[in-house]
Amino acid sequence: MDIAITPGEPAGIGPDLVLQLASQQDCSHWVVIADPGLMQQRAAQLGLSLDMTDWQAAPAPGRLRIQPVQLDNPAQPGQLDHRNARYVLNTLDVAIDGCRDGRFAAMVTCPVQKSIINEAGIAFSGHTEYLQQRCGVEKVVMMLATPGLRVTLATTHLPLRDVADAITGQTLEQVLYITHSSLIQQFGIPKPRILVCGLNPHAGESGHLGHEEIDTIIPVLEQLRQQGMDLMGPLPADTLFTPKYLQQADAVLAMYHDQGLPVLKHMGFGNAVNITLGLPIIRTSVDHGTALDLAGTGKADTGSLLTAIHTAQAMAQTALGATQNATGANHG
Ligand SMILES: NC(=O)c1ccc[n+]([C@@H]2O[C@H](COP(=O)([O-])OP(=O)(O)OC[C@H]3O[C@@H](n4cnc5c(N)ncnc54)[C@H](O)[C@@H]3O)[C@@H](O)[C@H]2O)c1
Ligand SMILES: N[C@H](C(=O)O)[C@H](O)COP(=O)(O)O
Numbered sequence: 001m002d003i004a005i006t007p008g009e010p011a012g013i014g015p016d017l018v019l020q021l022a023s024q025q026d027c028s029h030w031v032v033i034a035d036p037g038l039m040q041q042r043a044a045q046l047g048l049s050l051d052m053t054d055w056q057a058a059p060a061p062g063r064l065r066i067q068p069v070q071l072d073n074p075a076q077p078g079q080l081d082h083r084n085a086r087y088v089l090n091t092l093d094v095a096i097d098g099c100r101d102g103r104f105a106a107m108v109t110c111p112v113q114k115s116i117i118n119e120a121g122i123a124f125s126g127h128t129e130y131l132q133q134r135c136g137v138e139k140v141v142m143m144l145a146t147p148g149l150r151v152t153l154a155t156t157h158l159p160l161r162d163v164a165d166a167i168t169g170q171t172l173e174q175v176l177y178i179t180h181s182s183l184i185q186q187f188g189i190p191k192p193r194i195l196v197c198g199l200n201p202h203a204g205e206s207g208h209l210g211h212e213e214i215d216t217i218i219p220v221l222e223q224l225r226q227q228g229m230d231l232m233g234p235l236p237a238d239t240l241f242t243p244k245y246l247q248q249a250d251a252v253l254a255m256y257h258d259q260g261l262p263v264l265k266h267m268g269f270g271n272a273v274n275i276t277l278g279l280p281i282i283r284t285s286v287d288h289g290t291a292l293d294l295a296g297t298g299k300a301d302t303g304s305l306l307t308a309i310h311t312a313q314a315m316a317q318t319a320l321g322a323t324q325n326a327t328g329a330n331h332g
Contacts, residue, residue, distance in 0.1 A: 004095035010075035012290030013300040014110025077296025085120030099281035105316035106282035125157040140278040146268025151260040178278040192250040196233030
């Protein structure tokens with residue numbers, strides 16, 4: 001069961017992390033979607049000696065298989081080049097197509113530099129939104145997870161100014177359905193409890209500090225509770241993230257990126273994983289960005305990429321088990 005790994009921004013730490021981990025871990029079932037010259041050059045810069053071959057070679061211990069995608073311009077650590085933006089997206093496309101046609105059981109992504117893709121004239125706000133669009137699904141949900149905390153987001157990469165308008169009844173309903181069903185099916189939690197943050201300080205202070213709770217969030221939660229979901233909230237986000245509440249929770253739904261992710265990263269930066277829920281394929285990622293300051297130095301921490309790979313492999317096993325059970329049941 002091969003998994004695809006995309007090293008992301010070629011000037012960032014993604015290629016380093018893949019190579020550093022490949023020199024320490026069993027990489028026989030990884031297929032790295034990248035420019036082979038880039039990977040060779042970065043390995044030399046890091047002083048790593050690895051057996052890198054074409055992806056069609058037989059899997060073998062210590063062998064890193066690479067499915068080639070050509071860079072448009074040679075990449076240097078730490079130096080962004082908008083001419084390589086299309087390359088980054090091409091690697092994602094190869095991984096997505098490979099997952100969709102069954103060649104790969106999952107894809108694991110290293111960080112991309114969103115700004116340089118936009119500077120190349122390509123509208124791009126993140127892997128999450130790109131995968132949603134490329135897989136043709138109406139809604140996906142970003143989850144970041146570390147031991148003791150899972151956070152999902154009602155909105156992802158958009159300016160803070162636009163957040164309140166983006167939180168509609170329909171969006172919240174979709175996000176809660178996806179979060180709830182993923183916790184059951186992919187995380188094996190039969191009756192998940194989800195804590196829901198308010199949007200405003202003190203969850204709106206009974207309408208004196210904002211109306212989104214009264215107008216939108218509370219009606220959606222009441223409706224979904226009637227359908228059997230175990231939902232607490234909307235709770236003030238400042239006190240929700242305390243042990244008293246978190247110990248009762250299987251996941252927390254935050255209303256926006258910087259309401260939920262700073263808490264998660266404070267707790268688990270370096271061993272957290274980013275998972276896109278609601279896709280027809282399995283995709284995990286790291287909890288950090290391109291760290292241009294560390295590219296080519298060998299100082300980048302591989303913990304989150306390792307967690308992302310292990311999570312993708314575990315999710316792929318779960319999916320395989322579910323398929324085998326369904327097939328067995330059909331035959332039985
Ligand atoms: N999954 C993704 O594609 C992803 C995730 C987050 C950010 N980004 C992108 O990365 C770019 C840079 O973002 P940023 O500067 O906000 O965050 P960053 O994570 O790249 O860097 C923040 C700080 O953390 C350090 N750091 C990051 N990863 C590290 C690692 N593995 N080991 C040791 N130290 C590490 C960096 O050196 C820096 O000091 C942006 O374009 C952002 O959009 C991409
Ligand atoms: N929101 C993520 C984080 O802060 O870690 C990050 O930007 C990555 O998002 P995508 O997986 O959508 O690229």
